[in-house]
Amino acid sequence: MPLKNTTTLLLHMAPYTTLPLPSLQCGTLLQSLTNSKSFSQAQQLHAHAITCGTLLQNTYLYTKLSACYAACGHMPQAQLIFDQILLKNSFLWNSMIRGYACNGFPLKSLVMYREMLNFGQKPDNFTYPFVLKACGDLLIRGIGRKVHALVLVGGFESNIHVVNSLLSMYSKFGDLAIVRLLFDKMSVRDLTSWNTVISGYVKNGEPEDAFLVFDHMRRAGGIGDGTTLLALLSACGDLMDLKMGKAIHGYAVRNVGKVCNEFLMNSLIDMYCNCDSISDARKLFEELKLRDAVSWNSLISGYEKCGDAFKVLELFSQMFVGGAIPDEVTVISVLRACNQISASRLGSSVHSFIVKRGHKVNTAVGTALVSMYANCGSLLCAHRTFDEILEKNLASWTVMVTGFGIHGRGREAIAMFYEMLGKNITPDEGIFISVLSACSHSGLVGEGKEIFYSMARDYNVEPGPTHYSCLVDLLGRAGYLDEAHAVIDNMKLKPNADVWTALLSACRLHRNVKLAEISAQKLFEMNPNGMSGYVCLSNIYAAERRWKDVERVRALVKKRRLRKTPSYSFVELNKTVHQFFVGDTSHQQSDDIYAKSKHLNEQLKKAGYKPDTSSVLYDVEEEIKEKMLWDHSERLALAFALINTGPGTTIRITKNLRVCGDCHTVIKMISKLTSREIIMRDISRFHHFRDGLCSCGGYW
DNA sequence: TTGTACCGTA
16 A cells, blocks of 8 residues: 555544554654645644653654654744754754745744754755755855855765755856856756756846757757746746747647646746737636636736736636635736726725735735825825835835826925935936926926936936936926927937927927927937827927928828827726727717717806817818817716716826817816816826816926 | 755746
8 A cells, every 4th residue: 555545544543543653653654744744634643642652752753743844834833842852863953944944934044054053963965955045045145155165065066956056046146157157067967957047047137048058958858847948938928039938838738748737827828928919828828727816817917018907807806706816916916907097996995805805015015006096196095005005115105206296296206205315215217207207297497407417416326318308308398498408419328209209299388399390300210100299290280270281290190101099088987997089979878978068168168268279180160170179088088977976076087198288278167167176197197177277287 | 763855937
């Protein structure tokens, strides 16, 4: 009878028999439980050995028991028994060091190792792998190198397990040159050696080298296993190399075949997502028999990355039915999706879900929540959540600064930024972008300039193209067009398309046709296929009623076969997000919406509204232009919200492009007419409309 | 009285 079955049988018998199992029998059983990591059965056997008196004074059994608890990851129990053993052998020490190292307590593992040395026990070829693992996990180079030296002194440098552990440790440190040196010197390599080096290259951002090592391995006659493929799939994702990904998929089917484990399947799904092939990912997902949280998370984050927020929310609800439990990773993807479509009610119900489920709002989740609230228009909730994050990292501060910025609260954004510096957090390029654009949305020219020039001077962060375009935007919006132009001319870097785009839109705001033409020229040279520049230039000409020039730009667009991004707006009602395109008639309440628009137009005109048709790019009669303005997606969304919500309810609208000038005026007036607070998010910022005024103060 | 490793998915 195989040992495993004997074990099971004996264990089942143990509670019913008064016959004590002999010590040797207990030991064999414990060994088998150690291998299978069966904690509860170990507890049963422990109890049995106590009742029967077998355990009494039995160092052999004590040692086995401690090792078994350690292998199961129950370190307090293991430690308790360990402390009672006077005659500690190397097996016992190694078991404890392993237990701590492999169950998330690397520091304790090293403390154990130190105690072992003090105790006079010599480390052996089993000790070093765990100690090296602990050093690697803790990223402590100094101690790692010392242990390496001891390995050499002890003559373990030819032990394959020890060397494999060294490879792993140095790749965790990022010391790939040492990894390579050790690997090349190895006279015998096993699959683990290859796998360690391959995944080492992937983890350190050298996917190409990982493939080279894989080739080397194949030429040496090696066949990859699940672990090899896992690393290579990750490399395919990093390179966005779908062709290679499919090849690896084929290799997996041929060589790993039916052994195809969940890890590998999940990793394949993730690879297809990273290679922008969501349909392949979906296909695999549908084929999966057992879907765990990682399977769901992979697909969900795939949809989130490609911007399909509605699919994310759909999958999130299906996940519950599918029996998988959402975790922090799920929640972060879902919050990002809410963020994309401004689904604040949905987002806050995700927040309550987290709290109800007893999940901790840790740094990552907290940061995602802050970002969601800020991007969905609830700056207050964002701030409150931010305050609740116990350990704020740079990302947390950045989303909060961005939040204040897009809501036009520039001074608070700056204050937040300096508060962060006061906490000795080192700023990076990202947070400078946040704080600079916050200045530009609030017209804080002096403050913004000072921060820009302090970047390199005080914080050793060289301004990149994005920082320059923030500066140009800041100066340009505020009307300092010539100074903005001079900034571009004096840039240390080569100006990119974004910089010229910033100047061009400033020219539109301040109706400077001449500089606009210069900027547009530069922009089209650099990025002839970007649509926004053409739209902006057309608008500038249209505002001056220079229809021939409008026509010329239109012809250029046609020649280059470009298409304007369709404009659309979202509005959330009862946790459902409604989407409207320009001139959309597909909504079931469409007739009511247009009737409401017509009514609003009449009311506004009575209140003195004069349509500004300059954003209409067609030389048609004024009446038609006016009608075209009322087709704008943000107005359809607004009319829809006005029909379907009670008086006094705040309305939140999101638009994928910049809000047009006339819509801005109209929404201001509607906020007064209907006594509603209207919060609108466009591509660059928030507009809080209240009582006929907007928070943006003209900066948008 | 007896055996312990190294490399993996979002």
